[in-house]
Amino acid sequence: MPEHILVAVAWPYANGPRHIGHVAGFGVPSDIFARYHRLRGNHVLMVSGTDEHGTPITLAADKEGITARDIADRYSKVIGDDLFNLGLSYDTFTRTTTENHYAVTQDLFKTLYDKGYILRQETLGAFSATTGRTLPDRYVEGTCPICGYKDARGDQCDNCGNQLDPVDLIDPRSKVDGTTPIFKETEHFLLDLPAFGERLRAWISAQEHWRPNVRSFSLNFIKELKPRSITRDLDWGVPIPLPEYADRDDKKIYVWFDAVIGYLSASIEWANNRGTPEAWRDWWQNPEARHYYFMGKDNIVFHTVIWPGMLLGYGAGGVYGQAVEAYRDTPLQLPYNVVSSEFLTMEGKKFSSSRGVVIYVHEVLSRYDADSLRYFLTIAGPENQDTDFTWAEFVRRNNDELVATWGNLVNRTLTNVYKNFGSIPQPGALAESDSALISHVEGGFASIGDLLATARFKAALTEAMRLAGLVNIYLSEQEPWKVIKVDRDRAATIWYTVLRCVNSLRIYFTPFLPFSSQKLHEYLGHDGYIAGPLEFKEYTEASGRSHRVLTGDYTGWVGHWEVSELPVGQALREPKALFKKLDEKVIEEELARLGG
């Protein structure tokens, strides 16, 4: 029975280009997972988009003298291009500035409000004297009332570590332009998280398949749940769907509230775009569906506490949940697993765009193959702990592992067979050593499959590489290039054995290395796409505004996570090297770029 798998990927924030740490955390792992489940024949829905509301984008816009939408448009395109070039196979990668997203967000807000899960409260907020815009706590600086430190932030003093309220700072000033902020009363809406406290605690406690750090961190967090503000004094965001706020442009829904709703709204958009508007319910209102969320560790509580709280509150729904009779009493699905990564550092230092400690995705992809980056970010990525990216390691992993073990196995096999046979050779009776190798390698469908299903990507790729290494050892022992001079039939059998293994390894590597796996698929003489092209599509909504969606037609792809036939006599296509070996010089060149 095929399963319905939702792959919900963190939404990259559109205030600038994304660096390789971001795609290491959520992008590559989620794509491996989605591609694996498609090969398994499951119904995969992989959604995300650019997160385009919030203060940082308005600040970036002010700086350049353009609108927030201009900033969002620019970086949504840049980020979408990066993900496309990395081969991240979203079913729908959209944006949070669509009409559809606004409608779904407002339905969530309105439903939670009507059910009493949203509270109203007057609070004292800081506003910029020059622009009138709200100043988040961290954008207010001043002297710490506790220790006297002069550059304390509104939320916390970096000197004494105490948590602060910006109103208490002595001589407060705006971090943006140094002016004195104005404090005034403003009404805010708060999500009543304590109302879900017991249900969340019971639910999280039961999730024993979560990574331990995710579960324990979340359980710790919900010990002290407070209502959480879900509106901001901003003109850039989803409007509050209440009559008294209909015409006001000074208060919007908080970016984090709408961003997590993106998982649902993008699923609904996917269904609409393909002309099956109710199809999203097969994932969201199907108790058998499994939802997997991928993100960095900084986002855990939004996905294990706040979003689940919102889903519990929404239940079987408002407008969207209730629309179809057959689903009317079916609540939206909670996450099945929340796969959080740690952080990637850069030559030993934390990524920092402002200090130039950064490597953008488009920079790497402009000079290196996507599969090389994908390989590094998987085998050496921050899956369980922070890991370090260095150019020296990148070159070494590429040359000594990817090229030497897997690339070279494919290359020596295909060039030999293409030259000597031109097609899959007819084997004689398999020797003990031949069938032992084949069955050992084919065991990867179970072992690697189990690791992938439980999101242990590093171990899965290590196992695939180990199996590729076994075939290299076999070749060294059998030496078919010698045997062929005296016994062509035996050489054919040896090469057939190797080809059988390479054919299975092709499947194993497809989730990790889609571009090279597609090439190998073709060199082996197979037809169709095992990892085909992605595409951008433009969609126009009722307002007339259009937006771009990264998607693809994955249903026609041909690979399956099982031993596949390798027909004797199938003509090979002329092979070329799958990967490029990198010159050691690039290490110095890249380090020079960082310094300059």
Next chain:
RNA sequence: GCCGAGGUAGCUCAGCGGUAGAGCAAACGGCUCAUAAUCGUUAGGUCGCGGGUUCGAAUCCCGCCUUCGGCACCA
């Protein structure tokens, strides 16, 4: 300050109660079909420090040193 994670071979990391592991780097040897790729052998660690629990501890507990995160209106 509070909470949490890490400190294992020169390097990057895995192992997380039962005789210390991998890859790379190093040394030597085999092979030469293949992107000077590959295969084999060797060498290399009192698993941060100090206590404790246990027949037995990188693995559990306590303390310390050290690095790094989170601490809720930055996403």
